[in-house]
Amino acid sequence: MPTITYCHPNGSRDVVDVVPGTTVMRGAVMNGIDGIVGECGGQAMCATCHVYVHSEFLDELPEPNDDEEEMLEETAAPRDEERSRLGCQLKMGSRIPAIVVDVPETQVAS
Amino acid sequence: MSGAGSGGAGRGAAAGVVILGGGQAGIQLADSLRAEGYPGAIDVFASETHLPYQRPPLSKDFIAEGADASALPLRADRFFSELDVTFHPGVTVSSLDRSARTVTTDTGEVFAYDVLVFATGARNRRLSIEGADLAGVHYLRTLDDAQELREELASARSALVVGGGFIGLEFAAGAAARGLDVTVLEQGERIMGRVLTPPMSSHFAGLHGAERIDIRLGEGIVALQGGGGPGGGRVTAGVGAGGEVYPADIVVVGIGVLPNAELADAAGLTVTNGIVVDAFLRTSDPSIYAIGDCCSYPNAHTGTMTRLESVQNAVDQAKVLAKTLTGTPIEYVELPWFWSQQGANKLQIAGMVDVAATTFTRGDPASGKFSVFCFRGDTLLGVESVNSTADHLAARRILGNRLPLTPAQAVDPAFDLKAYSRAAVAAA
Numbered sequence: 001m002p003t004i005t006y007c008h009p010n011g012s013r014d015v016v017d018v019v020p021g022t023t024v025m026r027g028a029v030m031n032g033i034d035g036i037v038g039e040c041g042g043q044a045m046c047a048t049c050h051v052y053v054h055s056e057f058l059d060e061l062p063e064p065n066d067d068e069e070e071m072l073e074e075t076a077a078p079r080d081e082e083r084s085r086l087g088c089q090l091k092m093g094s095r096i097p098a099i100v101v102d103v104p105e106t107q108v109a110s
Numbered sequence: 111m112s113g114a115g116s117g118g119a120g121r122g123a124a125a126g127v128v129i130l131g132g133g134q135a136g137i138q139l140a141d142s143l144r145a146e147g148y149p150g151a152i153d154v155f156a157s158e159t160h161l162p163y164q165r166p167p168l169s170k171d172f173i174a175e176g177a178d179a180s181a182l183p184l185r186a187d188r189f190f191s192e193l194d195v196t197f198h199p200g201v202t203v204s205s206l207d208r209s210a211r212t213v214t215t216d217t218g219e220v221f222a223y224d225v226l227v228f229a230t231g232a233r234n235r236r237l238s239i240e241g242a243d244l245a246g247v248h249y250l251r252t253l254d255d256a257q258e259l260r261e262e263l264a265s266a267r268s269a270l271v272v273g274g275g276f277i278g279l280e281f282a283a284g285a286a287a288r289g290l291d292v293t294v295l296e297q298g299e300r301i302m303g304r305v306l307t308p309p310m311s312s313h314f315a316g317l318h319g320a321e322r323i324d325i326r327l328g329e330g331i332v333a334l335q336g337g338g339g340p341g342g343g344r345v346t347a348g349v350g351a352g353g354e355v356y357p358a359d360i361v362v363v364g365i366g367v368l369p370n371a372e373l374a375d376a377a378g379l380t381v382t383n384g385i386v387v388d389a390f391l392r393t394s395d396p397s398i399y400a401i402g403d404c405c406s407y408p409n410a411h412t413g414t415m416t417r418l419e420s421v422q423n424a425v426d427q428a429k430v431l432a433k434t435l436t437g438t439p440i441e442y443v444e445l446p447w448f449w450s451q452q453g454a455n456k457l458q459i460a461g462m463v464d465v466a467a468t469t470f471t472r473g474d475p476a477s478g479k480f481s482v483f484c485f486r487g488d489t490l491l492g493v494e495s496v497n498s499t500a501d502h503l504a505a506r507r508i509l510g511n512r513l514p515l516t517p518a519q520a521v522d523p524a525f526d527l528k529a530y531s532r533a534a535v536a537a538a
Contacts, residue, residue, distance in 0.1 A: 021178060032186020039425060041164040041182055042171065044499075045449050045458070067456065070499040 077104030131229030132156025135402030142432030241334030270358035461492030
């Protein structure tokens with residue numbers, strides 16, 4: 001089973017196993033991982049599933065499409081040009097059997 | 111804390127907040143109340159037995175071939191215990207005593223409240239024609255609806271969609287992608303006619319037509335035919351107003367919704383197209399509030415009473431109300447925005463378009479990526495974008511901050527909407 005590791009700003013970690021096809025956003029929402037909201041249900045509409053992917057996994061990820069690019073400009077926490085992605089666009093499977101992401105301080109602009 | 115009153119006596123001093131409805135609005139309110147530090151009891155009553163789930167994917171991803179069959183939850187299942195919120199699944203509140211400040215459930219239990227919040231949402235309008243109860247006739251709002259439909263989609267070869275609104279067309283696109291022959295009957299002169307401007311409406315008609323979705327405008331439905339058997343059996347076709355017969359293995363009806371406001375009405379609260387609230391989301395009773403699809407509120411952007419069916423409205427109203435209930439009363443002034451995913455096409459709407467107002471198009475519709483700016487005089491009312499998230503996000507900043515924008519700027523490809531909207535917001 002693919003494994004997603006969520007690293008929190010306070011240093012704690014959550015590790016969850018998911019069925020193939022599960023996105024990083026869905027894995028978090030299903031498992032109650034704090035700090036990932038997924039308000040739009042995974043349509044790249046709300047930028048509340050922003051994560052920073054650990055560098056060693058970046059090569060395996062497909063490039064963000066235009067919509068994701070635009071939403072990444074709108075994240076509540078600062079965008080990291082290299083590592084910022086929307087969790088709803090990162091689908092786990094044979095190509096990405098494991099991933100480690102940092103969860104940002106906030107998902108919701110105040 | 112069970113919260114259940116004993117002998118119908120209620121809970122006296124520990125009454126707290128009672129939320130009617132476990133959808134996006136109700137759950138967000140419970141969450142935001144705790145986030146804002148509300149210390150009292152919170153009880154959430156939900157008529158469905160499922161844990162709260164996200165509704166938007168049900169008409170999109172959920173019905174796609176090979177999609178994950180589990181609904182996306184609104185929160186993980188430990189949400190309620192962690193936040194000390196008492197969830198009452200499958201329980202409907204059937205009466206309300208405003209003078210005693212109690213509600214009574216359909217099982218006869220009585221709960222006292224300090225504050226009562228209607229987050230009861232809306233339900234589908236139903237067809238009342240011959241054959242409306244045949245097997246294979248579906249509505250699409252709840253998880254149960256979506257699961258039944260999903261099962262039948264596996265073997266169906268043709269679908270008839272009654273109503274050319276968001277839900278009907280989202281489903282139509284999904285069914286066509288699975289290879290079904292799809293016919294859409296729309297009584298009005300254009301699809302999504304109540305919510306979209308004519309240019310955007312006709313663009314989507316073209317997109318769906320190209321996907322071999324047969325859209326019949328100006329066509330109503332007068333009967334559904336069944337294949338016989340006990341109770342009429344399964345649906346086999348719909349009959350149009352002009353007598354044309356549309357064969358179908360499944361029928362999906364999307365003809366709008368009705369606000370769940372009967373309990374409020376029966377209790378004497380003001381109800382006009384939803385439970386009427388003020389800018390603080392308070393009903394005509396100062397202890398009772400309403401949020402989400404069930405409420406009609408003064409829209410700060412249009413100056414009219416408005417009832418919206420959207421996730422954004424439900425979530426943002428809940429967040430604002432949580433602040434009011436924890437001692438920082440604030441008015442609800444958020445800009446409405448909406449989205450619809452129809453096949454590969456993403457439609458996003460910022461503000462409130464007026465279908466009769468003047469429209470200006472930015473970008474080339476033939477490219478599949480453009481926006482329609484809707485003006486009344488010099489005032490920008492709303493912006494519809496298809497596959498143009500950048501335009502949509504800029505439009506939200508422009509409308510939300512009431513920045514000036516002229517039609518000439520809107521249509522000028524050399525005018526950088528995003529830079530303009532950001533600079534103007536930063537300067538404000």
